[in-house]
Amino acid sequence: MIIAFSVTPIGAGEGVSEYVADAVRVVRESGLPNSTDAMFTSIEGEWDEVMAVVKAAVDAVAAKAPRVSVVLKADIRAGVTDGLTAKVAAVEEKLAGQ
Incomplete structure (x- = not known):
């Protein structure tokens, strides 16, 4: 799976x-x-493993910020590996073929 997420401290300036x-x-x-x-x-x-890393990343921000906002998007696709690079490569290949 691929998780895209952002962590934003609230009240931190x-x-x-x-x-x-x-x-x-x-x-x-x-x-x-x-x-x-x-x-x-x-x-x-x-x-x-991915969710544990996301939680640890949120915890790292929460250790310094009074409040944390998290946006998370998941692509859950069994049997796919190297999706981070393969998805981008497929688009770039299409663009190069134009």
Whole structure:
């Protein structure tokens, strides 16, 4: 499965990059395939391992912020691996063929 999620500290002021960095650090240290862009961090793996990483990332932000908002989107597709790169590669291939 692939989970795309964002964690936002509430009540922590306007600049939140320090908090986001704490969450992304947890994801990267998990060893699971992941990518981060301006809006979401995506992580790929089995349900329990991915959800444990999301929880740990939220906990890292909650350790410093009085309140945390989480947005989560999941793509659950049995038998698929390397979806983080394969999905993007398929689109890029189509674009290159135009």
